[in-house]
Amino acid sequence: EAGVVQSPRYKIIEKKQPVAFWCNPISGHNTLYWYRQNLGQGPELLIRYENEEAVDDSQLPKDRFSAERLKGVDSTLKIQPAELGDSAVYLCASSLGVVGRDEQYFGPGTRLTVT
Amino acid sequence: GENVEQHPSTLSVQEGDSAVIKCTYSDSASNYFPWYKQELGKRPQLIIDIRSNVGEKKDQRIAVTLNKTAKHFSLHITETQPEDSAVYFCAAGEAAGNKLTFGGGTRVLVKP
Numbered sequence: 462e463a464g465v466v467q468s469p470r471y472k473i474i475e476k477k478q479p480v481a482f483w484c485n486p487i488s489g490h491n492t493l494y495w496y497r498q499n500l501g502q503g504p505e506l507l508i509r510y511e512n513e514e515a516v517d518d519s520q521l522p523k524d525r526f527s528a529e530r531l532k533g534v535d536s537t538l539k540i541q542p543a544e545l546g547d548s549a550v551y552l553c554a555s556s557l558g559v560v561g562r563d564e565q566y567f568g569p570g571t572r573l574t575v576t
Numbered sequence: 577g578e579n580v581e582q583h584p585s586t587l588s589v590q591e592g593d594s595a596v597i598k599c600t601y602s603d604s605a606s607n608y609f610p611w612y613k614q615e616l617g618k619r620p621q622l623i624i625d626i627r628s629n630v631g632e633k634k635d636q637r638i639a640v641t642l643n644k645t646a647k648h649f650s651l652h653i654t655e656t657q658p659e660d661s662a663v664y665f666c667a668a669g670e671a672a673g674n675k676l677t678f679g680g681g682t683r684v685l686v687k688p
Contacts, residue, residue, distance in 0.1 A: 465619075492673050503580075503665045503678025504620065517675055552619070556673050563673030564610065567619040 463487070465568030467553050473574045479541035482571045486534065486555030493530060494554040494565060495538050504552055504567075510536065511558060543575045578603040580668050582679025590687055595653040597682045599666035602647065606668040609642060609649045610676070615662045623664075624651070625672070656686045 466485040474480050486493050492511050496504035507526065509517040512533040521528065525544070530536040540547055550570040556563045579602040589595050599609075610625035626633045626640045626649065633640050637656075642649040653660055663683050667676040 501681070503582075503667070503681055504676075505678070506675045509675060558673055560671070560673075563671065564622055564625060565672065565676065566622065567612075569619045 465553055465555050465566055467551075467568040467571055469571055470569060471572050471574075473576065474543055476545055476575050477542040479539065480543055480573060481537055481539045482551050482553075482573075484536045484538070484553030484568060486536075486553070487566060489557065490555035490566075491533070491558035492556045492563070493536050494556075495528060495536070496552040496554060496567075498550040498552055498570070500549070507538070540573075543573075545575050548573055548575045578606060578668055578677040580666060580677050580679040582666050582682055584682060585680065586683045586685070588685045588687060589656050591656060591658060593656055595651075595656055595660070595684055595686075597651045597664055597666065597684075598648060599650070599668075599679050600646075600648045601668040601677075603668070603670075604644075604647070605670050608669050608672045608674075608676075609640070610667050610672070611638075611640060611651050612665045612667065612678075613662045614665065614681075620665060627672075653684075656684075658686050658688050660684060661686045 495507040498504045508521045510530045528538045552570045553568040554565040556565045582599045607628040612620035614620045639652045663681045666679040669676040
């Protein structure tokens with residue numbers, strides 16, 4: 462089965478510019494997560510979706526970050542405007558959403574560099 | 577909120593020896609403890625997990641132990657091989673599908 466797909470894999474932008482990341486979860490997975498991984502650190506959750514609903518966005522910096530999952534499948538994470546401190550790898554993960562079979566599987570990530 | 581601490585931050589072992597990584601967590605509500613392996617520039621890959629209703633789980637050369645009373649869990653890799661070289665992350669959460677809080681990672685180097 463295909464894994465979590467993310468694009469682009471790499472993105473370099475100047476500060477104050479907008480940027481968007483796209484994620485396609487594993488087929489049939491109802492729960493989708495966006496994590497941010499700073500260099501040398503573990504991933505940190507930004508937002509979690511169950512189908513179309515954002516059920517945990519407490520860690521999302523809402524002044525500049527937004528996310529959507531309109532049809533409960535693909536998701537987009539946007540930053541506008543980007544700041545130097547936003548340089549990181551943005552990881553998408555998905556899980557089946559069934560108790561006992563809800564392990565999280567990660568995509569390859571998008572490495573963002575803000576100059 | 578949950579806080580996960582992971583030690584050591586780096587670990588160098590000789591091929592064939594064992595490697596042990598330890599994590600502690602703070603939230604007694606956590607019931608799910610996965611371990612991820614991340615090679616340079618690659619995605620984190622789930623290698624083993626344990627839920628709070630068991631104390632130990634083994635899969636070939638890797639095993640995880642959990643002590644809920646002390647709030648700590650460990651990853652054990654036996655007969656290490658060069659391909660085990662990677663960064664390993666522990667994590668904790670109330671359930672697998674909920675928010676996971678990750679430790680800071682352990683860089684493991686297996687020397688041939």
